[in-house]
Amino acid sequence: MPRPSSGRNALIILDTEAAHAALTLVREVEALGGRILHVHPPRVLIGEIPPELEDQVKALANVRALHRKRIELSEIASLGPEAIRAVRAWNRGFSASLRALKSGRPGEGKSWGAPGYAPEGPMQPPPGVQYRGKDAASAVPGPGGAEDTSAYLIGKVAVNLILVEGEAPAYAFTAMEQDTIVAEVQDGLGWLASVEPKANVTWLYEVRRVRVDADPARDPAFSEDTWRDAAMAQLGYPASWEGLERFVRDRRTALGTDWSFAIFVTRFPLWHFAYAFKPRVVLGYDMDGWGIGDMDRVTAHETCHIFGAADEYAESKCDCRERFGFLQVENGNCELCAPTHVPCIMSHNTWAMCEYTRAHLGWRDSNGDGIFDPLDRQPIVRRPWWIEFLERLRAWLGLSPARGL
Structure with missing residues (x-):
């Protein structure tokens, strides 16, 4: 997604806190030909508004202002903490220091497994968490298979961004670091939503800062469970994985989204600097060898x-x-076996996405009717029998799959 400085992004402030107003504006902007990628309820929306649509958007009901440049905080001081936090992150995108991080990424184009850089964590459930499914990426989370809150990436998504701090200064975030986290997460998700406009992905954010009484120095058994469970308890939920799942489901209901997940960011020691298993992502602020400038990717x-x-x-x-x-699509762009591997966000530190990752996310239209397969009630057109026969034969022989999906 282009940064605000590109001139095509706009931040819209509403003059109401009515629960329906933000999502109504999302639909109205889309009808005009623009697009809202980010919503910070109840008042702030960020999207791609072409200059020729600006006057029409400003004329829509409940639109208080539309900004394309840095915003003075005094202008929105009375609009509540959510609006202030969103605007601070927006302003951070214009800062020279953040732009410098983006212009000189030391890990640009490198494999996520490159020597000298910390690898991300593998997809696997925390101890004691069971799941249905062949693999962690397609798993339904929770004991006995709880409800999947992120089956495919189409529609509106609740992003529960939780900054977890400790009492010691080493485990706390400065105000600028908090702004950077929100800006980085928003940039990464904005790019992801922009890859496939037909998926109509809009992210709805709730940002929480939680300070827990935890210290690795005094707890030999310190782990993610230690601080995550404490954070859940502070948010009024059971101090357990089940509490996290319930929290994520509740936020989906509260925000009226199709999907929901949590992103935890912390300075506490982690077993890997970044890892994911439904319904949560965990990010270490310092990103090990990659650096904070790569938190977006x-x-x-x-x-x-x-x-x-x-x-x-x-x-x-x-x-x-x-x-x-x-859709249970083969991992055909794997570096170890793909006939022709292409750079992809799932293999390299780059803004690129391969056809297999698109299909994993649900962005496939098998019968060409304009409806992605997860939403298509029409029968999927089957491929010729001989293609399926060849695929089974290749699998039996241990060969790589064909490139077609």
């Missing part, structure tokens, strides 16, 4: 896992024969 990568996509870099030990996502 790491967020996009991990969110793809949440919606069913598989790793494709060689160090992940991927396998072209394994199937992932709601």
Whole structure:
């Protein structure tokens, strides 16, 4: 997604806190030919508004202002903490320091398993969490198979961004770091939504800052469970994985979205700097060797896992024969076995997406009727019998799958 400085992005402020107003505006902007990618309820929306549509958008009901440049905080001081947080993150996108991070990414184009860089964590459930499904990317989370809140990436998604801090200064975030986190996460998810406009992905954010009484120095058994369960308890939920699942489901209902997941960002020590398993992503602020400037791409990568996509870099030990996502599509761009591997967000630190990842996310239209397969009630057109026969033969011989989906 282009940064605000590109001139095509706009931040819209509403003059009402009515629950329906933001989603109504999303539909109205789309009808005009624009697009809203991010909503910070109840008042702030960010999207792609072509200059020629600006006057029409400003004339819509409940639109208080439309901004394309840095915003003075004094202008929105009375609009509540959610609006202030969203505007601070927007302003951070214009800062010279953040732009410098983006212009000189040291890991640009490198494999996520590149030597000298910390690898992300594998897709696997936390201890004691069971799931149905062949693999973690397509798993239904929770004991006994709880409701999947991120089956495929189509429609509106609740993003529960939780910044978890400790009492010690080493585990806290400064105000600027908080703004950077929101800006980075938003940039990564904005790019992801922009890859396939037909999926109509809009992210609805709720950002929470939680401080827990936890310290790795005094707890030999310190783990993610330690701080995550404490954070859930502070949010009024059971201090358990089940509490997290319930929280994510509740936020989907409250925000009226199709899907929901959580992103935890912390400075507490982690077993990997980034990892995901439905319904949560965990990010270490310092990103190990990658750096905070790559949090946007790491967020996009991990969110793809949440919606069913598989790793494709060689160090992940991927396998072209394994199937992932709601549509159970083979992992045909795996570096270890693809006839022709192409760079992809699931294999490299790059803004690119391969056809297999698209299919894992649900972005496939098998019968060409303009409706993605997960939403299509019409029978999917079957491929000729001889293609399916060849695929089975190749699998039996242990060969890579054909390129077609």
